[in-house]
Amino acid sequence: MTRPHSALQARAGFTLVETLVSIAIVGLLMAVLVPGLRSVAEASKSAACMSNLRQMASAAHSYSVTWRDAYPAAIVYKKVAGGVRTEAWDFTQHPDGTVTPGALWLFTDTPNEVMQCPGFDGASTFGNDPASGYNYNTSFIGAEGRFPELGPDGAWKDGWALARRGLPMASHRRTSETALFGDAGWKGGANKFMRAPSGNAEGDLGVVYSGAQSFRHVMCANVAFLDGSVRPCQDCCEGVHATPSLLSDVLDFPHNGFLSNDDTAYDPR
Numbered sequence: 220m221t222r223p224h225s226a227l228q229a230r231a232g233f234t235l236v237e238t239l240v241s242i243a244i245v246g247l248l249m250a251v252l253v254p255g256l257r258s259v260a261e262a263s264k265s266a267a268c269m270s271n272l273r274q275m276a277s278a279a280h281s282y283s284v285t286w287r288d289a290y291p292a293a294i295v296y297k298k299v300a301g302g303v304r305t306e307a308w309d310f311t312q313h314p315d316g317t318v319t320p321g322a323l324w325l326f327t328d329t330p331n332e333v334m335q336c337p338g339f340d341g342a343s344t345f346g347n348d349p350a351s352g353y354n355y356n357t358s359f360i361g362a363e364g365r366f367p368e369l370g371p372d373g374a375w376k377d378g379w380a381l382a383r384r385g386l387p388m389a390s391h392r393r394t395s396e397t398a399l400f401g402d403a404g405w406k407g408g409a410n411k412f413m414r415a416p417s418g419n420a421e422g423d424l425g426v427v428y429s430g431a432q433s434f435r436h437v438m439c440a441n442v443a444f445l446d447g448s449v450r451p452c453q454d455c456c457e458g459v460h461a462t463p464s465l466l467s468d469v470l471d472f473p474h475n476g477f478l479s480n481d482d483t484a485y486d487p488r
Contacts, residue, residue, distance in 0.1 A: 264337045265436035265451065268402065272443035274333045275353070275400050278326035280447065288388045291322035293361030293412055295382050298375045303367060306378075308355045309334060309411060310348045318347050338435045341408045351411065354403035354430065358415035359486050360385045360445075383420065390488050394445035397487040401442040401452075404433020404475035406468065415485035416458030416477045424460050428469040431458075431477055442478065445487055456480045 283290050294307045302314030310321045324330040339352025355361050362384045367377035391397070403409035407429065414421060414430030421427050432440040432452075439451035455476035457466060466472040478484035 261338075261437050265439070265441060267337045268436060268441045269449045269451070271333045271336065272353070272400050272441055273447070273449045274327060275323065276443040276445075276447045276449070278323045278333075279399060281326040282322060283388065285326075290360050290385055290388075291355075292379070292382060293355055293357035293363050293385075295362065295364035295378045296366050297378045298367040303377075305346070307345075307348070307411065308361055309351060309353075312346050312348065316347055318349070336402060336435075339402070339409055339433070344405075344408045344410050344429075348411070350409055352403055352409045352433070353400055354409070354411045354413040354432070356385075356397070356399055356415075356485055357412040357430065358420045358482070359397070360399060361412075363412075363420075386487060391445055393487050395448060396484065397445045398442050398478055398484050399445050401478070402433040402435055402440045403430075404435065404440075404471075405429040405431055406471035406475070409433065413485070415482040416456070416460065416480060417482045418460060419482075424465060425469060427460070428458065428465045431470055431475045433475050434473070440478065452478055452484075454478070 279290055291308045292306065294305065297304045297306060299314065304314060305312040307321050308323060311319050313319070320330060323334070327333050334351045334353065336352030339350070341350050341352070343350040357363055362379065362382040364378060364382035366381075367375050368381060370376045398413065401413060403411060403413065405428065410429045412430050413432070414427045416427065418424055418427040432442070434440045434453075434455045436451060438455070439453050440455070441449065442452050443449045455473045456479055457472060458477045459480050461472075470476065
């Protein structure tokens with residue numbers, strides 16, 4: 220004679236209701252855990268970015284000590300055999316289009332890592348340069364040159380001779396408040412030349428608004444300051460000359476913006 224199964228033994232698998240409840244519980248757990256994991260990943264990227272910026276600021280200071288208190292040029296152009304060589308703070312482009320490391324690489328142990336923001340993966344907006352996602356204070360700190368020109372004596376003028384110079388270090392008084400490097404961002408990607416919002420140095424608002432900061436790290440832009448300190452900045456500013464067109468077509472505000480509405484965050488005087 221066959222023994223009757225107990226109620227527990229007779230029960231096979233889950234009922235439909237139990238299955239639906241289990242799925243709902245798993246869904247709730249995922250809803251709680253996934254944002255947390257994402258936040259941890261973003262915090263890790265932001266921490267790595269700030270470490271990079273700290274090393275870049277140190278490299279710029281080492282450069283200034285080596286070259287008699289001059290920070291690296293943001294960009295200068297030099298006449299060489301075969302055309303013009305473009306020497307920027309991060310990369311050098313040669314007349315044949317090849318790209319080699321720029322001024323700061325000699326002062327950084329692992330430049331391929333240090334000069335690449337872990338939160339940015341996009342195309343370069345400057346020639347053949349790899350895009351790092353960082354920019355450098357070009358309005359006030361780094362010299363900005365023009366293309367080589369023939370002088371009245373028939374000789375070529377180029378490089379520093381045709382550059383608008385950055386402010387001398389003797390005038391750097393607000394070092395803890397002046398941006399040196401930061402997360403770069405505009406609607407087209409990442410412009411490696413940081414611009415102050417007044418546009419007094421450039422005279423071209425399109426150029427100015429494409430040289431803004433990206434607030435990519437949980438709505439913060441990481442910034443290295445002249446004194447070597449690094450911190451996240453939350454205030455995404457429109458800039459003193461903001462228009463609807465500049466904000467939407469060039470800046471893509473509020474994903475990108477300035478660190479101050481005027482030049483306060485950029486001018487070290």
